[in-house]
Structures are given as C-alpha cells and as structure tokens.
Amino acid sequence: VWKEFGFNAVVYLAALTGISPSLYEAAAIDGAGRWKRMLHITLPGLKTVIVLMTILALGNILNAGFDQIYNLYNQAVYSTGDIIDTWVYRVGLNDMQFSLATAVGLLKSVAGFLLISSSYYIANKKANYTIF
Numbered sequence: 001v002w003k004e005f006g007f008n009a010v011v012y013l014a015a016l017t018g019i020s021p022s023l024y025e026a027a028a029i030d031g032a033g034r035w036k037r038m039l040h041i042t043l044p045g046l047k048t049v050i051v052l053m054t055i056l057a058l059g060n061i062l063n064a065g066f067d068q069i070y071n072l073y074n075q076a077v078y079s080t081g082d083i084i085d086t087w088v089y090r091v092g093l094n095d096m097q098f099s100l101a102t103a104v105g106l107l108k109s110v111a112g113f114l115l116i117s118s119s120y121y122i123a124n125k126k127a128n129y130t131i132f
Contacts, residue, residue, distance in 0.1 A: 008053060019045040051129045059116040062108055084108050
C-alpha cells in the first residue's frame with residue numbers, strides 16, 4: 001500500500017486540479033456545505049481516476065516487491081518469507097528447474113491478467129468506464 005502512495009497521491013492531486021473551481025463556487029452559493037460539495041462535485045469528478053487506479057492496483061496485487069524481500073531472504077526464512085517471485089527464483093535458478101519456474105511465472109501472469117480483465121469488465125458495467 002505505501003509503496004505506491006506517492007504516485008497515487010500525484011495522480012489524485014492532478015485529478016483534483018482538473019475539477020473546475022466554479023463548480024464549488026456555484027454549489028456554495030446554492031447553499032451546499034462541505035459534505036454536499038464533496039459528494040456531488042469532488043467524488044463524481046474523481047470517479048474515473050478512482051476506477052483506473054483500482055484496476056491498476058488489482059493488476060499489481062500479486063507483485064509483493066521481489067527486490068525488497070530477496071535482499072532480506074535467507075535459508076532460515078524460506079518457510080515464512082517465500083512469495084511467488086522468490087520461490088520461482090529459488091526453484092528456477094538455484095535448483096535448475098527452469099520449466100517449473102517458467103510455468104509458475106506464466107500462471108502468475110495469467111492470474112494477473114484475469115484480475116485486470118475482470119476489474120475492467122466490472123468497471124465498464126458499474127461505472128460505465130472504458131479505456132479503449
């Protein structure tokens with residue numbers, strides 16, 4: 001969650017600056033409070049960005065950060081510190097089982113593709129959001 005916080009903050013701030021200040025002024029003149037302005041102006045203005053960032057986050061959910069874990073990885077923590085990427089590295093390069101490591105890596109890619117495709121399908125149906 002925290003690894004992507006900086007990038008996500010920049011994207012959300014860019015989307016917030018894309019919302020016209022005149023909408024907030026008109027809502028304030030009409031008597032809308034902070035919560036009403038947030039619910040009826042800010043959130044609909046951020047809806048497409050929220051959907052896009054959710055799709056990207058679901059596609060990245062299987063990536064736990066191989067480099068960070070591998071740097072702290074040793075034989076004492078194989079049973080508790082193993083993630084898909086470190087297991088593929090250990091089995092593929094250390095144990096010389098290239099075909100098994102390739103199959104697991106391909107399965108991970110297919111699972112990520114299915115997560116992205118299903119989240120994109122749901123976003124298209126529920127939020128009427130399409131990229132292409």
